Amino acid sequence: xxxxxxxxxxxxxxxxxxxxxxEIVAVVLFSGGPIFESSIPLSVFGIDRQDAxxxxxxxxxxSGEEGPLRTTGGLELTAPHSLDAIGRAGTVVVPAWRSITxxxxxxAVTALRRAHEEGARIVGLCTGAFxxxxxxLLDGRPATTHWMYAPTxxxxxxxxxxxxxxxxxxxxxxxxxxxxxxxxxxxxxxxRSDHGNEAAGALARRLVVPPRRTGGQERYLDRxxxxxxxxxxxxxxxxxxxxxxxxxxxxxxxxxxxxxxxxTFDRRFRSLTGSAPLQWLITQRVLQAQRLxxxxxxxxxxxxxxxxxxxxxxxxxxFRRQLGSSPAAYRAAYRARRPQPEKPQEAAxxxxxxxxxxxxxxxxxxxxxxxxxDAARGEAYAPFARAGLPGQRTDADRPAPGRVG
Numbered sequence: 001x002x003x004x005x006x007x008x009x010x011x012x013x014x015x016x017x018x019x020x021x022x023e024i025v026a027v028v029l030f031s032g033g034p035i036f037e038s039s040i041p042l043s044v045f046g047i048d049r050q051d052a053x054x055x056x057x058x059x060x061x062x063s064g065e066e067g068p069l070r071t072t073g074g075l076e077l078t079a080p081h082s083l084d085a086i087g088r089a090g091t092v093v094v095p096a097w098r099s100i101t102x103x104x105x106x107x108a109v110t111a112l113r114r115a116h117e118e119g120a121r122i123v124g125l126c127t128g129a130f131x132x133x134x135x136x137l138l139d140g141r142p143a144t145t146h147w148m149y150a151p152t153x154x155x156x157x158x159x160x161x162x163x164x165x166x167x168x169x170x171x172x173x174x175x176x177x178x179x180x181x182x183x184x185x186x187x188x189x190x191x192r193s194d195h196g197n198e199a200a201g202a203l204a205r206r207l208v209v210p211p212r213r214t215g216g217q218e219r220y221l222d223r224x225x226x227x228x229x230x231x232x233x234x235x236x237x238x239x240x241x242x243x244x245x246x247x248x249x250x251x252x253x254x255x256x257x258x259x260x261x262x263x264t265f266d267r268r269f270r271s272l273t274g275s276a277p278l279q280w281l282i283t284q285r286v287l288q289a290q291r292l293x294x295x296x297x298x299x300x301x302x303x304x305x306x307x308x309x310x311x312x313x314x315x316x317x318x319f320r321r322q323l324g325s326s327p328a329a330y331r332a333a334y335r336a337r338r339p340q341p342e343k344p345q346e347a348a349x350x351x352x353x354x355x356x357x358x359x360x361x362x363x364x365x366x367x368x369x370x371x372x373x374d375a376a377r378g379e380a381y382a383p384f385a386r387a388g389l390p391g392q393r394t395d396a397d398r399p400a401p402g403r404v405g
Contacts, residue, residue: 015119016090016118016119016120017118017119018087018118019087019088020087020088020089020090020115020118020119020120021058021088021089021090022090022091022194023055023056023057023058023090024057024058024059024060024088024089024090024091025041025045025057025058025059025060025089025090025091025092025093026059026060026061026062026081026085026086026088026089026091026092026093026115027041027042027045027046027059027060027061027062027092027093027094027095028062028063028064028083028086028092028093028094028095028108028111028112028131029061029062029063029064029069029077029079029095030064030065030069030096030097030098030104030105030108031065031067031068031069031070031071031098032069032070032071032098032099033069033071033095033096033097033098034071034072034096035071035072035073035075036072036180037095037096037125037126037127037128037179037180037183038071038095038096039095040095040125040183040184040187041059041093041095041123041125041183041187042059042061043207044184044187044188044191044203044207045057045059045093045187046059046061049202049203049206052202052203052205052206053198053199053202054191054195054199054202054203054206055194055195055199060080060081060085060086060088060089061079061080061081062079062081062082062083062085062086063078063079063081063082063083064083064094064104064105064107064108065105065107065108067079083107083108083111086111086112086114086115086120087114087115087118089115089120090119090120090121091120091121091122091123091190092112092115092120092121092122092123093123093124093125093128094112094122094123094124094125094128094131094132095125095126095128095183096125096126096127096128097127097128097130097131098127100127100130100149100152100153100156101152101156103134104130104131104134108131109131109134109135112131112132112135112137113135113136113137116135116137116173116174119173120173121173121174121175121190122137122173122174122175123174123175123176123177123186123190124143124145124174124175124176124177125176125177125182125183125186125187126145126146126149126177126178126179126180126182126183127145127146127149127179128176129143129144129145129153129176129177130145130149130153130156132174132176133153133156133157133160134157137174138157138159138160138174138176139157139159139160140159140160140161141160141161141171141174142161142163142169142171143160143161143162143163143169143171143174143176144162144163144164144165144166144167144168144169144176144177144178145162145164145176145177145178145179146178146179146180147164147165147178147179148179149179150162150163150164150275151164151272151275154270154271154275155271155272158271164178164275166178167182167185167186167213168182168185168186168189170186170189170193175189175190181209184207184209185212185213188200188203188204188209188211188212191203197211214324233258234258234268234269234272237254237257237258240254240257241254241281241284242284244308245284245285245288245307245308246305246306246307246308247308248308248310249308250278250281251265251266251277251278251281254277254281265277282318282322283322285307285308285309285315285318286307286318286319286322286323288306288307288308289303289304289307289309289315289319289327290323290330292306292307293327293330293331293334294331294334300312300315300316300327300328303315303327315327
């Protein structure tokens with residue numbers, strides 16, 4: 001659902017009540033919020049770029065709680081407006097929230113609910129989605145956030161349909177985005193929805209960013225799971241799955257190991273991870289394929305077998321859907337960006353059965369960071385080297401339900 005609406009503004013406009021004006025954008029800041037995410041809507045909506053053909057917005061920066069507001073690097077900010085100013089805005093943006101486990105101030109939550117009831121468009125960038133969820137504005141709706149926080153969002157707010165694959169989700173009057181740079185994508189989408197492609201393109205040129213990015217968050221995902229799963233009985237099943245990816249098994253196998261029906265297992269797994277077990281399993285197999293393509297000389301057919309896919313065709317299909325590239329093209333691009341050493345280190349050699357050492361698997365199952373898990377298996381793996389590979393996935397390439405391979 002990360003898509004751009006090119007409909008005329010009048011076709012998508014909602015009726016605003018009271019003093020609200022469509023051109024007014026209120027940005028709500030909280031203490032402890034990261035300065036980069038906080039600055040994105042300020043830069044997009046707060047600078048006059050009419051000379052470049054970008055229609056002007058009127059920006060109101062509001063404090064979501066008592067100041068001064070402390071941010072990255074110990075800086076202190078003082079917002080010129082209080083929450084009362086939200087009452088004049090046609091769009092309200094929450095660019096970040098300081099904690100994915102702490103509730104936001106009730107006064108801010110109430111102000112957001114009122115703004116939505118009065119027709120304002122509500123936007124949550126990255127962890128700002130947690131504030132929207134606390135206000136009940138995401139109940140029964142599709143939403144996204146940074147892939148790392150998506151499982152926690154899904155667990156804390158089970159009525160929210162969290163999709164960690166999307167860069168942003170536009171559900172009409174409520175919009176959410178993934179982390180950091182995806183906030184720029186969503187703000188550009190808002191400008192495009194309000195004023196058309198030409199205005200959004202002019203703004204993108206000023207910001208020196210692509211006017212549209214295709215694909216989603218899959219190429220940035222690691223295999224970590226939320227820390228909460230470490231104390232859950234499913235942790236053992238997840239650890240087993242990660243250590244046996246080279247074998248062919250399906251979700252029914254995992255449900256049986258958990259002594260649950262498939263339906264109960266699906267529900268329990270989703271509540272813990274924010275992902276359906278089938279999609280999670282496919283993602284793990286694709287991630288394993290990435291690691292083998294990066295660190296071994298196995299053929300694509302051999303990689304498919306060592307990752308539990310039933311055929312090389314299944315590997316190629318899932319790989320392309322998730323990463324927008326064929327396995328062979330991915331390997332070529334990775335090696336072009338990161339030349340292999342003359343003599344590969346012993347520690348980087350693949351597991352004899354096609355997996356990675358069990359210590360790293362258990363680290364992943366218990367929710368340790370990607371860096372910690374990589375250190376456990378002795379690899380110098382850079383997850384963000386995947387960015388910019390050829391043939392990035394478009395929305396038409398979304399994976400269809402079905403078997404792993």
